[in-house]
Amino acid sequence: xxxxxxxxxxxxxxxxxxxxxxxxxxxxxxxxxxxxxxxxxxxxxxxxxxxxxxxxxxxxxxxxxxxxxxxxxxxxxxxxxxxxxxxxxxxxxxxxxxxxxxxxxxxxxxxxxxxxxxxxxxxxxxxxxxxxxxxxxxxxxxxxxxxxxxxxxxxxxxxxxxxxxxxxxxxxxxxxxxxxx
Amino acid sequence: xxxxxxxxxxxxxxxxxxxxxxxxxxxxxxxxxxxxxxxxxxxxxxxxxxxxxxxxxxxxxxxxxxxxxxxxxxxxxxxxxxxxxxxxxxxxxxxxxxxxxxxxxxxxxxxxxxxxxxxxxxxxxxxxxxxxxxxxxxxxxxxxxxxxxxxxxxxxxxxxxxxxxxxxxxxxxxxxxxxxxxxxxxxxxxxxxxxxxxxxxxxxxxxxxxxxx
Numbered sequence: 450x451x452x453x454x455x456x457x458x459x460x461x462x463x464x465x466x467x468x469x470x471x472x473x474x475x476x477x478x479x480x481x482x483x484x485x486x487x488x489x490x491x492x493x494x495x496x497x498x499x500x501x502x503x504x505x506x507x508x509x510x511x512x513x514x515x516x517x518x519x520x521x522x523x524x525x526x527x528x529x530x531x532x533x534x535x536x537x538x539x540x541x542x543x544x545x546x547x548x549x550x551x552x553x554x555x556x557x558x559x560x561x562x563x564x565x566x567x568x569x570x571x572x573x574x575x576x577x578x579x580x581x582x583x584x585x586x587x588x589x590x591x592x593x594x595x596x597x598x599x600x601x602x603x604x605x606x607x608x609x610x611x612x613x614x615x616x617x618x619x620x621x622x623x624x625x626x627x628x629x630x
Numbered sequence: 631x632x633x634x635x636x637x638x639x640x641x642x643x644x645x646x647x648x649x650x651x652x653x654x655x656x657x658x659x660x661x662x663x664x665x666x667x668x669x670x671x672x673x674x675x676x677x678x679x680x681x682x683x684x685x686x687x688x689x690x691x692x693x694x695x696x697x698x699x700x701x702x703x704x705x706x707x708x709x710x711x712x713x714x715x716x717x718x719x720x721x722x723x724x725x726x727x728x729x730x731x732x733x734x735x736x737x738x739x740x741x742x743x744x745x746x747x748x749x750x751x752x753x754x755x756x757x758x759x760x761x762x763x764x765x766x767x768x769x770x771x772x773x774x775x776x777x778x779x780x781x782x783x784x785x786x787x788x789x790x791x792x793x794x795x796x797x798x799x800x801x802x803x804x805x806x807x808x809x810x811x812x813x814x815x816x817x818x819x820x821x822x823x824x825x826x827x828x829x830x831x832x833x834x835x836x837x838x839x840x841x842x843x
Contacts, residue, residue: 464644467644467645468644469641469642469644469645470641472640472641472644473637473638473641476637476640476641477634477637480633480637502633505633506631506633506636509633509636509637509640510636510640511783511843513640513643514648514843515713515782515783515843516648517647517648517649517650517651518651518711518712518713518782518783519712520712523714527714528712528713528714530714531713531714531785532713532783532785534785535713535783535785535843539842569632570631570632570633573631573636574631577631588639591638591639591642592631592635592636592638592639593631593635595635595638597642598642613643613645613646616639616642616643617643617646620639620640620643628842628843
């Protein structure tokens, strides 16, 4: 458990110093843990656990938008679990349940837990439709067509800088829309 | 969108760097400060005998107290803008302005044998002015502080909002202190404190609405 968390901290430090692949690996690595905790929270609230994916995506977006509040000298896991707990409580509350969520719920998740069956997430998808066309196109090109920033720039005859701006703005307004629900 | 697709998209945005919360907070406070200063200059103004007053240690103490409040509250609210933060190890900072007041009240008792009776010093002449002017000048700063802290990730938004209230009350009280002719630490400990608690309460109510992320 300890080793896993040290690895996360190392990956996040690399990510901040510009290593996109490390960031990708980190997000991949934390997702099963977040999913397991979301399922546990849903079950405890008497909700179907297979709806965890919207919560997972909500947490990932918050992690991304708030990562500047992580102190690179501190371990990453407590920061991550605090964000996740906050988002999980919020999500359960939105579903009409008040539930106490313990930070240990995250820390104690077994990493080898097999990926459970989940209902596909729909909230991000739905909000995506309400974005300005340019942001939506860029997001879809990168997410769905797995195009790089460079390829996306060529495809839409934009500069790479403009693609980056549209990408970040799109993610920021997705996050804001999810919060506003 | 599948989670793997979302992760890919987030990783593509890794190069984006957000400003630190501290600089966003500083910037928004700087933008709001002129509003409070205009209120101060049009409604209050510096007291006419300020040059003489500056030789009175109790006049100077007011600024030490209000600035200590503002600075401690800024430090704590920035700390609380990190999601995993708690008050532990930080709340004592608020004891600095309180300690200064206690020292001031003790000093007044020892250094001024001919002081007016306690209730006279406590009531002063500007109690109502103090109670209204500090919150009035604090409100623009409170709004700015909340907007600045929104850039952070406070998981205890009511607490963070209260601290935003204290920091803006501390800054507003620093302006007010140069207007008010009541210098007794008894007066400051009573009315400035009530004013600061009022603003903190507004901040605590606004926090959960504004600071959710």
